[in-house]
Amino acid sequence: MSFIKAGRYSRRSPIVDVAAFLLLMAALTWITGTETSKLGYNWQWYRVPQYLFSYEDGKWLAGPLIDGLIVTFEITGASFILAFSFGLISALCRLSESYMARMIARAYLELIRNTPLLVQLFFIYFVMAPIFDLGRFASAVLSLSLFEGAYASEIFRAGIVSIHKGQWEAAQSLGLSTFDTYRRVILPQAIRRILPPLTSQAISLVKDSALVSTIAVYDLTMRGREIISETFLAFEIWFTIAAIYLVVTVSLSIVAGRMERRFGEIG
Amino acid sequence: MNENVPGEPIIVVDNVFKTFPGGVCALSDFSIRVRRKEVLVVIGPSGSGKSTFLRCLNGLEEVEKGSITIDGIPLNDHKQNRLEIRKEVGMVFQSFNLFPHLTVLENLNLAQILVRKKSKGEATEFSMALLSKVGIPEKANIFPNHLSGGQQQRVAIARALAMMPKVMLFDEATSALDPEMTGEVLAVMKQLAREGMTMVVVTHEMGFAREVSDRIVFMEGGRIIEEGPVEQFFTNPREERTRLFLSQVL
Numbered sequence: 132m133s134f135i136k137a138g139r140y141s142r143r144s145p146i147v148d149v150a151a152f153l154l155l156m157a158a159l160t161w162i163t164g165t166e167t168s169k170l171g172y173n174w175q176w177y178r179v180p181q182y183l184f185s186y187e188d189g190k191w192l193a194g195p196l197i198d199g200l201i202v203t204f205e206i207t208g209a210s211f212i213l214a215f216s217f218g219l220i221s222a223l224c225r226l227s228e229s230y231m232a233r234m235i236a237r238a239y240l241e242l243i244r245n246t247p248l249l250v251q252l253f254f255i256y257f258v259m260a261p262i263f264d265l266g267r268f269a270s271a272v273l274s275l276s277l278f279e280g281a282y283a284s285e286i287f288r289a290g291i292v293s294i295h296k297g298q299w300e301a302a303q304s305l306g307l308s309t310f311d312t313y314r315r316v317i318l319p320q321a322i323r324r325i326l327p328p329l330t331s332q333a334i335s336l337v338k339d340s341a342l343v344s345t346i347a348v349y350d351l352t353m354r355g356r357e358i359i360s361e362t363f364l365a366f367e368i369w370f371t372i373a374a375i376y377l378v379v380t381v382s383l384s385i386v387a388g389r390m391e392r393r394f395g396e397i398g
Numbered sequence: 399m400n401e402n403v404p405g406e407p408i409i410v411v412d413n414v415f416k417t418f419p420g421g422v423c424a425l426s427d428f429s430i431r432v433r434r435k436e437v438l439v440v441i442g443p444s445g446s447g448k449s450t451f452l453r454c455l456n457g458l459e460e461v462e463k464g465s466i467t468i469d470g471i472p473l474n475d476h477k478q479n480r481l482e483i484r485k486e487v488g489m490v491f492q493s494f495n496l497f498p499h500l501t502v503l504e505n506l507n508l509a510q511i512l513v514r515k516k517s518k519g520e521a522t523e524f525s526m527a528l529l530s531k532v533g534i535p536e537k538a539n540i541f542p543n544h545l546s547g548g549q550q551q552r553v554a555i556a557r558a559l560a561m562m563p564k565v566m567l568f569d570e571a572t573s574a575l576d577p578e579m580t581g582e583v584l585a586v587m588k589q590l591a592r593e594g595m596t597m598v599v600v601t602h603e604m605g606f607a608r609e610v611s612d613r614i615v616f617m618e619g620g621r622i623i624e625e626g627p628v629e630q631f632f633t634n635p636r637e638e639r640t641r642l643f644l645s646q647v648l
């Protein structure tokens with residue numbers, strides 16, 4: 132895969148470009164600044180670091196925001212693994228020869244994609260959790276992974292059907308079983324192709340995980356709301372939380388970009 | 399059944415029908431026998447059903463009616479039978495279909511390990527011998543994309559041979575190649591024929607057909623129009639349609 136460079140058009144000088152951008156940002160900052168001062172908001176950034184880290188008795192301790200970030204990681208990690216499995220299984224079901232398997236996978240997909248995640252979360256937490264004795268964390272992970280799994284399923288399916296028919300024929304003519312063909316021939320090639328969309332799905336997962344704060348799971352967002360209700364540092368804390376999410380998601384895209392390049396060299 | 403008796407049929411096709419969705423009739427009451435160690439060349443205009451015939455032989459296409467038996471195993475709905483037949487029948491495709499994410503050696507080893515249950519060491523030893531046979535042992539650890547078309551097709555032949563098949567099918571194996579590379583692939587196929595491999599070859603290479611084949615089949619519209627020994631077929635065809643075809647391709 133290579134990016135097409137717009138050769139025919141002369142490109143703008145980067146200096147002009149950056150200068151124009153900085154000017155725009157300065158104007159926006161100035162407007163926001165004057166508007167906030169009209170609000171009379173009292174910025175207190177110096178109070179934020181204690182919620183990230185504190186230093187006591189010669190030891191660094193994680194503050195509530197970092198604790199929350201760890202919970203966000205746990206939820207996202209567990210959900211990602213489950214969503215990956217749900218996605219792969221339902222994609223294989225949709226491509227299988229069994230009518231029932233195809234129908235069940237289809238129903239799962241339509242059901243999940245056509246209802247709001249928040250409603251699914253509430254449904255699982257308030258309806259299913261008491262029946263099956265699920266905790267808050269389990270409910271959160273289950274609803275997130277079912278939701279993202281439905282989208283991952285379409286990504287997997289697209290990846291699998293994009294592999295040339297000849298690969299199937301070659302594997303089958305060598306006597307490989309369907310299972311081995313998937314495992315050793317089709318999926319290794321498909322994964323490579325779907326890595327970029329799968330990463331953006333993982334990024335969505337990180338962001339959507341903020342919704343679990345509504346069922347009182349103490350993730351990053353919930354911790355932030357808690358701090359704000361105690362301190363009224365709404366602006367500072369929400370800025371901080373947004374920045375933390377941004378760092379996590381941008382790092383994820385960088386890692387994915389690296390993996391893609393490494394795989395690309397082989398494929 | 400004694401495997402070493404030439405002349406005994408290894409492929410038996412009886413009254414096979416195959417229609418594609420949309421009503422295109424690919425094979426119509428098609429019957430043929432291929433004997434052990436025979437090299438059968440199938441020619442005909444495009445759309446005549448020759449590739450379909452080949453693909454039916456290892457179950458890549460399902461037949462509607464009729465029966466196919468290979469080395470005594472009937473090719474039917476039994477999954478196990480189909481698997482057995484695929485072990486015995488090697489296939490080489492026009493577009494090579496090598497596995498791009500595996501090295502040349504891994505391409506050859508894969509089925510030996512998964513299907514023939516060989517150890518990696520045994521498989522590698524045999525694979526290297528086959529790569530030497532097709533003349534590119536030095537490419538073992540290279541990915542297929544870095545090879546020329548002719549080299550890729552030779553790897554594909556070696557990969558099929560790695561399963562120690564009793565029959566080899568060639569589906570226009572040289573049609574995607576430059577004339578220059580066609581020669582090196584045909585050379586490997588000729589060598590196989592000399593060694594006594596049973597081969598069914600769909601090709602447009604009349605030179606190859608003339609030089610190597612024992613028998614020629616001319617197909618059109620899913621039927622055999624004419625078949626016969628090579629010399630008679632080329633010098634004195636019985637059918638008018640065959641004459642017309644030959645005058646266009648020769």
